[in-house]
Amino acid sequence: MKKENVSEAVIRRLPRYYRYLDELYDKGVVRISSSALGDRMGITASQIRQDLSCFGEFGQQGYGYNIQELRREVGHILGVDKTHSLIVVGVGNLGRALLKNFHFANMGFTVEAAFDVDLRLVGTTIKGIPIYELRQLEAYTHRKVPDVAVLTVPQSVAQETADRLIACGIRGIWNFTNVELTAEGEDVQFENVHFADSLLTLNYRITRTLAQDT
Amino acid sequence: MKKENVSEAVIRRLPRYYRYLDELYDKGVVRISSSALGDRMGITASQIRQDLSCFGEFGQQGYGYNIQELRREVGHILGVDKTHSLIVVGVGNLGRALLKNFHFANMGFTVEAAFDVDLRLVGTTIKGIPIYELRQLEAYTHRKVPDVAVLTVPQSVAQETADRLIACGIRGIWNFTNVELTAEGEDVQFENVHFADSLLTLNYRITRTLAQDT
Numbered sequence: 381m382k383k384e385n386v387s388e389a390v391i392r393r394l395p396r397y398y399r400y401l402d403e404l405y406d407k408g409v410v411r412i413s414s415s416a417l418g419d420r421m422g423i424t425a426s427q428i429r430q431d432l433s434c435f436g437e438f439g440q441q442g443y444g445y446n447i448q449e450l451r452r453e454v455g456h457i458l459g460v461d462k463t464h465s466l467i468v469v470g471v472g473n474l475g476r477a478l479l480k481n482f483h484f485a486n487m488g489f490t491v492e493a494a495f496d497v498d499l500r501l502v503g504t505t506i507k508g509i510p511i512y513e514l515r516q517l518e519a520y521t522h523r524k525v526p527d528v529a530v531l532t533v534p535q536s537v538a539q540e541t542a543d544r545l546i547a548c549g550i551r552g553i554w555n556f557t558n559v560e561l562t563a564e565g566e567d568v569q570f571e572n573v574h575f576a577d578s579l580l581t582l583n584y585r586i587t588r589t590l591a592q593d594t
Numbered sequence: 595m596k597k598e599n600v601s602e603a604v605i606r607r608l609p610r611y612y613r614y615l616d617e618l619y620d621k622g623v624v625r626i627s628s629s630a631l632g633d634r635m636g637i638t639a640s641q642i643r644q645d646l647s648c649f650g651e652f653g654q655q656g657y658g659y660n661i662q663e664l665r666r667e668v669g670h671i672l673g674v675d676k677t678h679s680l681i682v683v684g685v686g687n688l689g690r691a692l693l694k695n696f697h698f699a700n701m702g703f704t705v706e707a708a709f710d711v712d713l714r715l716v717g718t719t720i721k722g723i724p725i726y727e728l729r730q731l732e733a734y735t736h737r738k739v740p741d742v743a744v745l746t747v748p749q750s751v752a753q754e755t756a757d758r759l760i761a762c763g764i765r766g767i768w769n770f771t772n773v774e775l776t777a778e779g780e781d782v783q784f785e786n787v788h789f790a791d792s793l794l795t796l797n798y799r800i801t802r803t804l805a806q807d808t
Contacts, residue, residue, distance in 0.1 A: 391798055395791035399772075458794045459801030473694060477687030478789075487793050527800060552800040554793060558613075569803060571796035575692075575787065577609035579701050579768060580672045582785035584605055586741060586766040587673030589783060 386434045393431055394458055396421065401451035402486075413444035460488040464552075465524075469541060470532035471496040471511055474556055478530060479506040492526055514541075521548035528552040535559050600648045607645055608672055610635065615665035616700075627658035674702040678766075679740040683755060684747035685710040685725055688770060692744060693720040706740055728755075735762035742766040749773050 400421055404412060414425040421428075432438045432450075435457055439445040455461055466489040468475050475494065484491050495514045496502065502513045512520060529545045531538065531553055538557035545553060552569045555561055561570055614635055618626060628639040635642075646652045646664075649671055653659040669675055680703040682689050689708065698705050709728045710716065716727045726734060743759045745752065745767055752771035759767060766783045769775055775784055 391795060392791075394798065395788070395794035398794060399788070399790065457798070459797040460794070462801060464797065464800065473687050473691030477691055480687060482789060484793075487790060488797055489793070528796065551803060552796055554796055567803065569796060569799045571792055571799070573787070573789065573792050574609070574613070575696060576613065576701060577606075578785055578787050579698075579703070580609035580612060580674070581605060582742065582766055582768055582783060583673040583678065583702055584608065584671070585783045585785070586678065587676060589765060589781065 390431050390434055393423075394454060397428075397431070398451065398454045398458055398460070401447055401454060404447050405451050409447055411444045412447055414439065417445070458488075460486075462488060464489050464527035465492050466490065466528045466530065467492055467520075467526045468494040468509075468530045468532065469496075469514070469517070469545065470530075470534075471498070471501050471506070472532060472534075475530070475532035476506060478532065479509060489528065493520065495520075517544060518548060521550070525549040528554060530554045530556070531561075532556045604645050604648055607637075608668060611642075611645070612665065612668045612672055612674070615661055615668060618661050619665050623661055625658045626661055628653065631659070672702075674700075676702060678703050678742055679706050679738075680704065680742045680744065681706055681734075681740045682708040682723075682744045682746065683710075683728070683731070683759065684745065685712070685715050685720070686746060686748075689744070689746035690720060692746065693723060703742065707734065709734075731758060732762060735764070739763040742768060744768045744770070745775075746770045 400417065414428045418425040418428050429439075435453070438450055438453065452461075466484060468479055468491065471479070471494050475496075479491065479494060491509050494506065494509055494511045495517055496511055497514045499513065501511045504511055525548060527550075529550050529552070531542060531545070533541050535557050538555075538559040539561055542553060542555075542561045542563070546563055546566050546568055551567065553561065553571070555570055555572045556575075558572075558574055558576055560572070563570070614631065628642045632639040632642050643653075649667070652664055652667065666675075680698060682693055682705065685693070685708050689710075693705065693708060705723050708720065708723055708725045709731055710725055711728045713727065715725045718725050739762060741764075743764050743766070745756060745759070747755050749771050752769075752773040753775055756767060756769075756775045756777070760777055760780050760782055765781065767775065767785070769784055769786045770789075772786075772788055772790055774786070777784070
């Protein structure tokens with residue numbers, strides 16, 4: 381297994397492999413060739429072979445990949461088989477949507493608590509997850525530091541809330557605020573979900589398409 | 595201006611340029627050098643010059659970029675200065691979060707209507723946007739086809755709802771369902787927001803970081 385120096389582009393494709401393999405596994409498919417997998421994913425068979433070769437030897441010439449095995453291996457590389465703890469900070473519509481509908485457990489995460497400033501929410505639960513007052517964050521994390529915080533607070537308080545989370549010792553922030561967060565020399569992993577970038581990319585493509593049509 | 599054959603990677607970076615330029619513009623900054631912009635964005639000055647050269651001549655040697663001008667140009671390339679119409683299909687927590695908090699207008703979109711199957715929502719409005727019954731979709735789009743649909747329905751009905759939207763003539767789908775949609779030979783642009791891929795990427799990185807710490 382050669383796991384060092386894997387490029388960012390390969391890392392970005394791994395979750396997609398996992399998603400497709402998971403879907404095939406759920407359907408009960410046992411084997412798939414790299415070309416059939418590539419057709420489904422819209423990439424070439426050689427790209428797949430090259431990507432997976434970063435992590436070891438998978439599949440057999442002429443037999444394709446064993447889906448259960450490859451899914452387990454890719455899941456292992458992604459860390460899905462280790463359980464990480466997670467808190468949700470900000471229980472507005474987006475925080476609530478994630479708490480209610482997102483399958484954190486399938487991704488290797490246990491949601492332990494949620495935090496908000498709205499006292500009407502404090503003391504209630506969503507899917508069994510307790511909502512605490514944001515003021516209690518430091519006291520809560522003092523007992524045990526969660527691995528990841530989902531940041532779904534308003535933009536105006538995004539950086540200050542991130543600063544508090546980092547001061548509490550949290551080392552992974554899943555950032556939905558559309559603010560570029562900084563971490564003053566601390567070793568923190570930010571993963572940003574930029575809805576705006578995604579919609580602008582779509583805008584670019586439809587603007588081109590519509591221009592061609594006329 | 596040479597606008598043809600711009601690589602997917604450059605297109606993916608354009609929204610980020612726009613986001614940074616917009617922020618600088620809001621702060622009243624007039625000029626910025628490619629190296630200062632690169633420092634903020636975490637990319638090299640030469641990458642910036644190379645990316646922007648795909649679209650024409652910007653900036654002046656020794657003077658940097660005029661922010662207002664470059665923001666307008668990048669916005670133009672992204673189609674932000676043309677208004678496209680948009681509908682939101684599915685008014686659950688996520689649909690509601692987008693309707694309430696996302697600045698569609700800043701991205702060049704006018705939200706015209708939302709649709710849901712929940713009769714308790716039908717007839718109400720969110721930020722002035724009317725919510726219609728999903729059954730009315732065909733009648734609604736018969737008058738005028740919106741440019742883009744935001745798809746925030748449950749996974750189980752994602753493809754069938756996309757099929758209906760495509761049959762109505764919609765050519766851009768902003769897909770939040772985590773289902774890989776297909777469009778049977780139709781020229782449709784899908785832009786997928788895969789929350790799961792994003793969280794798995796974070797999981798990969800924190801798993802590596804935590805392993806190094808121990």
